[in-house]
Amino acid sequence: IAGITQAPTSQILAAGRRMTLRCTQDMRHNAMYWYRQDLGLGLRLIHYSNTAGTTGKGEVPDGYSVSRANTDDFPLTLASAVPSQTSVYFCASRPYSSGSKDTQYFGPGTRLTVL
Amino acid sequence: GENVEQHPSTLSVQEGDSAVIKCTYSDSASNYFPWYKQELGKRPQLIIDIRSNVGEKKDQRIAVTLNKTAKHFSLHITETQPEDSAVYFCAARSYNQGGKLIFGQGTELSVKP
Numbered sequence: 001i002a003g004i005t006q007a008p009t010s011q012i013l014a015a016g017r018r019m020t021l022r023c024t025q026d027m028r029h030n031a032m033y034w035y036r037q038d039l040g041l042g043l044r045l046i047h048y049s050n051t052a053g054t055t056g057k058g059e060v061p062d063g064y065s066v067s068r069a070n071t072d073d074f075p076l077t078l079a080s081a082v083p084s085q086t087s088v089y090f091c092a093s094r095p096y097s098s099g100s101k102d103t104q105y106f107g108p109g110t111r112l113t114v115l
Numbered sequence: 116g117e118n119v120e121q122h123p124s125t126l127s128v129q130e131g132d133s134a135v136i137k138c139t140y141s142d143s144a145s146n147y148f149p150w151y152k153q154e155l156g157k158r159p160q161l162i163i164d165i166r167s168n169v170g171e172k173k174d175q176r177i178a179v180t181l182n183k184t185a186k187h188f189s190l191h192i193t194e195t196q197p198e199d200s201a202v203y204f205c206a207a208r209s210y211n212q213g214g215k216l217i218f219g220q221g222t223e224l225s226v227k228p
Binding site: 031033035040041042043044045048050056058059090102103104105106107108109 | 121149151159160161164214215216220
Protein backbone atom coordinates (compact mmCIF):
# COMPACT_ATOMS: atom_id res chain seq x y z
CA ILE A 1 0.00 0.00 0.00
CA ALA A 2 1.55 3.27 -1.11
CA GLY A 3 -0.83 5.66 0.70
CA ILE A 4 -0.68 9.00 -1.06
CA THR A 5 1.80 9.72 -3.81
CA GLN A 6 2.57 12.96 -5.59
CA ALA A 7 4.45 13.68 -8.79
CA PRO A 8 6.72 15.27 -9.63
CA THR A 9 8.84 15.61 -6.48
CA SER A 10 10.09 18.95 -7.69
CA GLN A 11 9.80 21.07 -10.81
CA ILE A 12 11.24 24.28 -12.20
CA LEU A 13 8.82 25.93 -14.58
CA ALA A 14 8.94 28.98 -16.82
CA ALA A 15 6.26 31.58 -16.20
CA GLY A 16 3.32 31.20 -18.55
CA ARG A 17 3.67 27.44 -18.87
CA ARG A 18 0.92 25.00 -18.00
CA MET A 19 1.64 22.45 -15.29
CA THR A 20 -0.30 19.60 -13.71
CA LEU A 21 0.64 18.25 -10.32
CA ARG A 22 -0.48 14.68 -9.81
CA CYS A 23 -1.88 13.11 -6.66
CA THR A 24 -2.97 9.50 -6.23
CA GLN A 25 -4.17 7.64 -3.16
CA ASP A 26 -4.92 3.95 -2.77
CA MET A 27 -6.81 4.12 0.52
CA ARG A 28 -10.21 4.61 -1.09
CA HIS A 29 -10.61 7.89 0.74
CA ASN A 30 -13.56 9.96 -0.38
CA ALA A 31 -12.16 13.40 0.37
CA MET A 32 -9.01 14.90 -1.15
CA TYR A 33 -7.36 18.28 -0.75
CA TRP A 34 -4.66 20.47 -2.23
CA TYR A 35 -2.68 22.85 0.00
CA ARG A 36 0.17 25.18 -0.69
CA GLN A 37 2.76 25.88 1.97
CA ASP A 38 4.68 29.13 2.07
CA LEU A 39 7.04 30.28 4.81
CA GLY A 40 5.15 32.06 7.57
CA LEU A 41 1.74 31.36 6.03
CA GLY A 42 1.22 27.76 7.02
CA LEU A 43 -0.89 25.43 4.93
CA ARG A 44 -3.51 27.15 2.81
CA LEU A 45 -6.27 25.20 1.12
CA ILE A 46 -6.45 25.64 -2.66
CA HIS A 47 -9.21 23.24 -3.73
CA TYR A 48 -10.91 20.20 -2.30
CA SER A 49 -13.16 17.33 -3.29
CA ASN A 50 -15.45 15.53 -0.87
CA THR A 51 -16.22 12.73 -3.32
CA ALA A 52 -15.52 11.72 -6.90
CA GLY A 53 -17.27 14.03 -9.34
CA THR A 54 -17.40 17.05 -7.01
CA THR A 55 -14.90 19.81 -6.26
CA GLY A 56 -14.89 23.01 -4.26
CA LYS A 57 -12.80 26.13 -3.78
CA GLY A 58 -10.61 26.67 -0.75
CA GLU A 59 -8.94 29.82 0.60
CA VAL A 60 -6.63 30.50 -2.38
CA PRO A 61 -8.14 28.99 -5.56
CA ASP A 62 -7.23 31.66 -8.11
CA GLY A 63 -4.91 30.43 -10.85
CA TYR A 64 -5.58 26.76 -10.06
CA SER A 65 -8.08 24.17 -11.23
CA VAL A 66 -8.80 20.59 -10.21
CA SER A 67 -10.77 17.61 -11.39
CA ARG A 68 -11.93 14.44 -9.66
CA ALA A 69 -12.86 11.90 -12.28
CA ASN A 70 -12.40 8.96 -9.90
CA THR A 71 -11.77 8.23 -6.23
CA ASP A 72 -8.02 7.74 -6.48
CA ASP A 73 -6.77 10.73 -8.48
CA PHE A 74 -6.94 14.46 -7.81
CA PRO A 75 -4.74 16.46 -10.21
CA LEU A 76 -4.04 20.16 -9.71
CA THR A 77 -3.48 22.29 -12.82
CA LEU A 78 -1.81 25.66 -13.14
CA ALA A 79 -3.07 26.94 -16.49
CA SER A 80 -0.47 29.69 -16.83
CA ALA A 81 2.10 29.64 -14.04
CA VAL A 82 3.24 32.85 -12.34
CA PRO A 83 6.19 33.38 -9.96
CA SER A 84 3.83 33.85 -6.97
CA GLN A 85 2.83 30.21 -7.40
CA THR A 86 6.31 29.15 -6.32
CA SER A 87 5.58 27.01 -3.28
CA VAL A 88 5.49 23.53 -1.84
CA TYR A 89 2.24 21.79 -2.73
CA PHE A 90 0.76 19.07 -0.55
CA CYS A 91 -2.06 16.76 -1.48
CA ALA A 92 -4.06 15.18 1.35
CA SER A 93 -6.90 12.72 1.74
CA ARG A 94 -9.23 11.36 4.39
CA PRO A 95 -12.31 9.18 4.67
CA TYR A 96 -15.27 11.52 4.41
CA SER A 97 -17.13 10.76 7.58
CA SER A 98 -17.85 12.32 10.94
CA GLY A 99 -16.63 9.27 12.80
CA SER A 100 -13.46 8.70 14.75
CA LYS A 101 -11.41 7.32 11.86
CA ASP A 102 -11.32 10.42 9.68
CA THR A 103 -7.66 11.33 10.02
CA GLN A 104 -6.31 13.45 7.19
CA TYR A 105 -3.09 12.14 5.64
CA PHE A 106 -0.65 14.14 3.57
CA GLY A 107 1.35 13.22 0.50
CA PRO A 108 5.11 13.85 0.33
CA GLY A 109 4.75 17.20 -1.44
CA THR A 110 5.84 18.80 -4.71
CA ARG A 111 8.31 21.68 -4.67
CA LEU A 112 7.44 24.02 -7.54
CA THR A 113 9.57 26.94 -8.67
CA VAL A 114 8.18 29.34 -11.27
CA LEU A 115 10.78 31.58 -12.90
CA GLY B 116 -15.57 30.79 7.44
CA GLU B 117 -13.20 29.37 9.99
CA ASN B 118 -10.07 31.26 11.00
CA VAL B 119 -7.32 29.71 13.14
CA GLU B 120 -4.66 31.78 14.91
CA GLN B 121 -1.56 30.09 16.35
CA HIS B 122 1.01 31.41 18.81
CA PRO B 123 3.91 31.69 19.20
CA SER B 124 5.43 31.55 15.74
CA THR B 125 8.76 30.42 17.18
CA LEU B 126 9.56 28.75 20.49
CA SER B 127 12.93 27.78 21.90
CA VAL B 128 13.24 25.58 25.00
CA GLN B 129 15.95 23.66 26.79
CA GLU B 130 15.89 19.89 26.60
CA GLY B 131 13.73 18.53 29.41
CA ASP B 132 11.57 21.65 29.69
CA SER B 133 7.92 21.83 28.66
CA ALA B 134 6.59 23.55 25.54
CA VAL B 135 3.11 24.98 25.06
CA ILE B 136 1.59 26.10 21.76
CA LYS B 137 -1.79 27.82 21.67
CA CYS B 138 -4.46 28.18 19.00
CA THR B 139 -7.74 30.01 18.79
CA TYR B 140 -10.54 29.39 16.33
CA SER B 141 -13.50 31.45 15.21
CA ASP B 142 -16.22 29.00 14.16
CA SER B 143 -18.13 27.73 17.19
CA ALA B 144 -19.37 24.80 15.06
CA SER B 145 -15.84 23.39 14.74
CA ASN B 146 -15.67 20.03 16.46
CA TYR B 147 -12.35 18.43 15.55
CA PHE B 148 -8.89 19.77 16.35
CA PRO B 149 -5.77 17.92 15.16
CA TRP B 150 -2.13 18.78 15.67
CA TYR B 151 0.47 18.01 13.02
CA LYS B 152 4.24 17.86 13.29
CA GLN B 153 6.35 18.68 10.26
CA GLU B 154 10.05 17.97 10.20
CA LEU B 155 12.25 19.82 7.76
CA GLY B 156 11.59 18.72 4.19
CA LYS B 157 8.93 16.22 5.24
CA ARG B 158 5.16 16.03 5.10
CA PRO B 159 2.95 17.03 8.05
CA GLN B 160 2.18 14.06 10.30
CA LEU B 161 -0.69 13.83 12.78
CA ILE B 162 0.56 13.58 16.37
CA ILE B 163 -2.62 14.00 18.39
CA ASP B 164 -6.19 15.17 17.93
CA ILE B 165 -9.16 16.06 20.09
CA ARG B 166 -12.87 16.22 19.48
CA SER B 167 -15.25 18.73 20.98
CA ASN B 168 -16.85 16.22 23.35
CA VAL B 169 -13.70 16.01 25.52
CA GLY B 170 -11.60 18.63 27.25
CA GLU B 171 -8.21 16.93 27.34
CA LYS B 172 -6.35 14.09 25.70
CA LYS B 173 -2.90 12.71 26.47
CA ASP B 174 -0.50 10.45 24.62
CA GLN B 175 2.74 9.87 26.51
CA ARG B 176 4.61 13.21 26.54
CA ILE B 177 2.08 15.16 24.51
CA ALA B 178 -1.33 16.41 25.52
CA VAL B 179 -3.98 18.65 24.06
CA THR B 180 -6.53 20.71 25.95
CA LEU B 181 -9.69 22.26 24.55
CA ASN B 182 -11.76 25.14 25.91
CA LYS B 183 -14.89 25.34 23.78
CA THR B 184 -16.28 28.37 25.58
CA ALA B 185 -13.18 30.42 24.88
CA LYS B 186 -12.63 28.72 21.51
CA HIS B 187 -9.03 27.85 22.10
CA PHE B 188 -6.95 24.71 22.31
CA SER B 189 -3.36 24.04 23.25
CA LEU B 190 -0.60 21.51 22.67
CA HIS B 191 1.59 20.60 25.62
CA ILE B 192 4.86 18.73 25.23
CA THR B 193 6.60 17.66 28.42
CA GLU B 194 10.20 16.54 28.90
CA THR B 195 11.14 17.88 25.49
CA GLN B 196 13.85 16.15 23.48
CA PRO B 197 15.93 17.40 20.52
CA GLU B 198 13.87 15.19 18.19
CA ASP B 199 10.81 17.24 19.12
CA SER B 200 12.33 20.10 17.12
CA ALA B 201 9.99 20.71 14.18
CA VAL B 202 7.17 22.94 12.98
CA TYR B 203 3.85 22.24 14.66
CA PHE B 204 0.50 23.11 13.10
CA CYS B 205 -2.88 23.22 14.75
CA ALA B 206 -6.07 22.92 12.71
CA ALA B 207 -9.83 23.07 13.13
CA ARG B 208 -12.61 21.38 11.24
CA SER B 209 -16.28 22.23 11.06
CA TYR B 210 -18.67 19.89 9.35
CA ASN B 211 -20.82 22.93 8.69
CA GLN B 212 -18.03 24.05 6.36
CA GLY B 213 -17.85 20.81 4.42
CA GLY B 214 -15.36 19.17 6.75
CA LYS B 215 -12.33 21.12 5.57
CA LEU B 216 -9.33 21.48 7.87
CA ILE B 217 -8.21 25.07 8.37
CA PHE B 218 -4.64 25.37 9.67
CA GLY B 219 -2.88 27.81 11.92
CA GLN B 220 0.29 29.49 10.72
CA GLY B 221 2.64 27.08 12.48
CA THR B 222 5.09 27.18 15.38
CA GLU B 223 8.75 26.42 14.89
CA LEU B 224 9.89 24.60 18.03
CA SER B 225 13.59 24.35 18.75
CA VAL B 226 14.75 22.11 21.60
CA LYS B 227 18.32 22.88 22.63
CA PRO B 228 20.42 20.08 24.11
